[in-house]
Amino acid sequence: MNSTSEDFNEVLSKSKKILERYALCDSCLGRLFANLGYGLSNADRGRAIKTLLLLKAYNSLHGITDENLAKNLARTGFKPALTLLQAKEISVKIDACHLCRGLMERIEEIAEKTINALKDYEFDTFLVGATVPQHLAEEEEEIWRQYKINTGEMIKSELTREIGKQIEKQMHKKYDPQKPDITIIIYLGDTGEVSIHVNPSPIFIYGKYQKLKRGIPQTPFKDDNTQISIQTLIADPIVRAAEARGAKFHAAGREDVDVLTLGSGRPFIVEVQGPRKRTLNLKEIEEEINKNARGIIEVHGLKYVSRSMVAKIKALAEFAKKTYKATVEFEEEVTDEDAKKIEENFRNIEIKQRTPIRVLHRRVDKVRTKIVYWIKAEKTGPQRLTLTIKCQGGLYVKELIHGDQGRTKPNISELIGKKVKRIILDVVDIEEKT
Ligand SMILES: [Zn+2]
Known part of the structure; x- marks a missing residue:
């Protein structure tokens, strides 16, 4: 043999x-x-x-x-x-299957239920998972052990494979465990009840926004979903179009409530959670966002990106070079010499900045080192200087100007020996390469 x-x-x-x-x-x-x-x-x-x-x-x-x-x-x-x-007139009683208790005979029924649960979702690729009662898996392994079986497959694998086959066949979708558009989890209860959970993978939409009006926060203040914010202005129309559960807003840094972002704008990504629709008309959505925002913000360049871009734009917040325009009102008269002194002293210089007092309640108190590449300063009024500041991302620019009670060093106020009364700040450029 x-x-x-x-x-x-x-x-x-x-x-x-x-x-x-x-x-x-x-x-x-x-x-x-x-x-x-x-x-x-x-x-x-x-x-x-x-x-x-x-x-x-x-x-x-x-x-x-x-x-x-x-x-x-x-x-x-x-x-x-x-x-x-x-x-032969020998009577025999049919027993339920010791392992699955009839579950495997219900594959078609479960497949039908699954397909039904999927019908409102747009997807091309999918993954099926299952959770089965603990005792079921244990009994199976017990048989493997008892009879020295090393050729077995887990019931969970068979179940998910067979359901997957039905989805492929009936819905013409592709099984793809690496990049599924949608993940289906089949929960099997102890008494044979089945529930299907459908979890669409998020989609990521990139764009840039300009903030054209002061007084609008980037994200809603805590516990206030009714407040207008840049996030809600951008994400809400996208969530609606995608028939999604919600969205996370990722931006390359944030401007203060009273600061504008001009120039090419600030990069952001909307992570759309639980979308039923994945193919969106981004051009139309862009127009809708801009129409609804009525001049508060403007977005452009919406496009699909992969998840890995989220980390990239976050890194951008820390390291990308930014250019600001600051109109600074001092408490006394300023001179052309002050402007010159600022330009001469702030050239490729390291700024040591302790966490500003105004954000201490939400940020850890530590010293950050950031670079100011150059400042262009011009006297534009008796007590007013207009500054263009090119610096590393993550620098607190207002503190660079007024000094934050000596927590930012060096600072402009100390350099010229004049106290700051008021600052109007705009972001005019965010460099995209890191
Ligand atoms: Zn069975």
């Missing part, structure tokens, strides 16, 4: 022993030997094994040669064995 037929005899003798003890449906029996054969479902495999065992239990010459085996086959619901015993 070659090794293949030895293996095969072992499959049969193990199956016979297992069925003496447990009633198993075709799928659950076949799944114990899942890596044998080709192009077969576990149910095909299980049925084939039962068929071969029935050949051992009966032949037309001698009749039933192994009544116990025939009974063990019949109680799993195996039709030919049942018919045989009926013909």
